[in-house]
Amino acid sequence: MKKSMANGIENDWPPIAASRSARNTINPIRRIVDRMKISPNPAKEMISLSIGDPTHYGNMLPPVEALEAILQAVQLPTSHGYPPSFGTLDARKAVAQFWSRSNYQVKPENVILTSGCSHALELCFDCMADPGDNILLPRPGFSLYVTLCQSLGIETRFYDLIPDENWQVNIDHLESLIDDRTRAVLINNPSNPCGAVYTAAHLRKILLVCERNHLPIIADEIYADMVFPNNEFHFLGILSENVPIVSCGGIAKRFICPGWRLGWIVVHDRHNLFKDTIQPGLIDLSSRILGPSSVTQAALSHILSETPESYFDDILHQIQSNADYFYHSLLNTPGLQPIMPQGAMYMLIRINTKDFKDIENDKDFFTKLICEESISCLPASVFGIDNFFRIVLTTPMDKTEEACQRILEFCQRHIKSVT
Ligand SMILES: Cc1ncc(COP(=O)(O)O)c(C=O)c1O
Missing domain, CATH: 3.90.1150.10 (Aspartate Aminotransferase, domain 1)
Known part of the structure; x- marks a missing residue:
């Protein structure tokens, strides 16, 4: 198409194409809402x-302890440089300690810090599946899963959640979707958009299907511990004896600071099934954008340990x-x-x-x-x-x-x- 340039000359520019990845990146919320x-x-x-x-x-609003921690962190001369792409040791230790229980210890080397839980999910999808492979996702489910998979060329398959059974997973349906290109199952607990919280018994049924089919789980646990009285949150990584889990989380929701962009992946791998593959793969992939802000990382230990119940x-x-x-x-x-x-x-x-x-x-x-x-x-x-x-x-x-x-x-x- 002929375009008039600033120098007054007409120039015949061919169309400038966006990449396949850009063209395949569709946010269903924006698509419906913006078009109306x-x-x-x-x-x-x-x-x-x-x-x-x-x-x-x-x-x-965020806890005052978190605001104080950020104010202190920003004044430290050590909080302004490039941290390691997968996060500083202090911040990773803080996450490991936050999720350790008396019967289960998380190690800092199994924690990778990310720019929010969205980035954690993207790294996991990208590390675990190639274009043409498939990942099983909940239906209804958080729309970002589809956006990320489509952008990466990963096929999405949807297992049903049952509305009248508190949105539990339809286990038979889940298992029926698995084939030799299935690379992982995504479990979101507690969930968006349903607000479902799964019992240990229900999670064990899901684990059994994954164990039988040798499938790892990507656990989206961004709403961990945000459960109403008389319900209990069960960390899949602690429950799972044999299925390797990557747990994605962050401070966005529980500490009411989504804009601070601090998330994490905690790798639970009791049988070293991820040790030479997924774990180093995640670290390599994290080097593309060098993780979350150094200031939020410097404040993280204080945020996680000092916020009162x-x-x-x-x-x-x-x-x-x-x-x-x-x-x-x-x-x-x-x-x-x-x-x-x-x-x-x-x-x-x-x-x-x-x-x-x-x-x-x-x-x-x-x-x-x-x-x-x-x-x-x-x-x-x-x-x-x-x-x-x-x-x-x-x-x-x-x-x-x-x-x-x-x-x-x-x-x-x-x-x-x-x-
Ligand atoms: C289920 C779920 N996972 C992940 C995210 C993304 O979290 P973040 O803001 O830390 O990227 C959200 C945000 O709404 C969510 O609802």
Whole structure:
């Protein structure tokens, strides 16, 4: 195409192509949300229930101990250079200590620090599968898994989670998907978007399938320990006797600081199955971007060891209060069926589309809810399941109450009248 250049000369530039990797990188959330031309109702203040960023409303902030640690770290002359690509020894020791239990020790050499949990996941996918191989992912599941796999040319296969059994894994379905190109199973516990927390017994069933089929697990444990009372989080690496696990985590959610970009991979490999392959592979791959910020690494030990339990209790209390309020309110809202989470910070709600006179599917629900009520949720089709929507449970209580009231009025307006 002829282009006029700054020097006034017309130049015939051929199209400049983006790489296959760039063309294959699709974020399903952005694809659905950005393509919809939606304007909120100008008469109503926008309430966002869609963004998994707990700092959004300012009611949840990082612990003061973490803020102090960052302020101190930034003043240290030693915190400004390039750390090793897989993280400083002090920071890796801190993560190892954080996850060690009386009956199970994590060693610092088994920890790789990353730029957030997203980077940890990318390294694991990239290290464990070649283009054309496949990785088994949960459905519904966090959309980044698909984005990363497609970008790397890895085939995605989806095992079903069962909504009416607290989103447990359909174990038979999982096993039926395995073939000779399957390289790993991804388990997300506690989970986004479901808020599911798996029991030790359920996790052992998954481990058995993986052991039988010689498949390692990529455990996305970014919501580790974020479970409501009467539920227990089980670290897969501790439970697993024989299946090697790479556990991806970070401080984004538990310490309410997603922008600090500090994540990790903890390698659990009791039988040295990763020792000469995956473990050095992850370290080599980490050298591409040299890991997380040196300042956050310098603060990490203090953040992990000094944050009091009362901080986590308060955050979880806020999340659970929201979960309880939304659950009871939406249970009494015509056409909706919420599924109570056991942890993390999300809830999925089923939309009984046949009960509505003019709501065709979850995307339609999402669009109309924004236009009429200025409430943004996420249509669960972005997570691979139709006719559910996801809400985030980190809003201040006054916004939660207002949101529930508006969703109720919205559904009452759209529900079929009973004859
Ligand atoms: C299940 C899950 N895994 C990973 C991440 C990414 O975490 P990070 O912000 O540390 O990259 C998120 C973020 O929302 C998530 O929900």
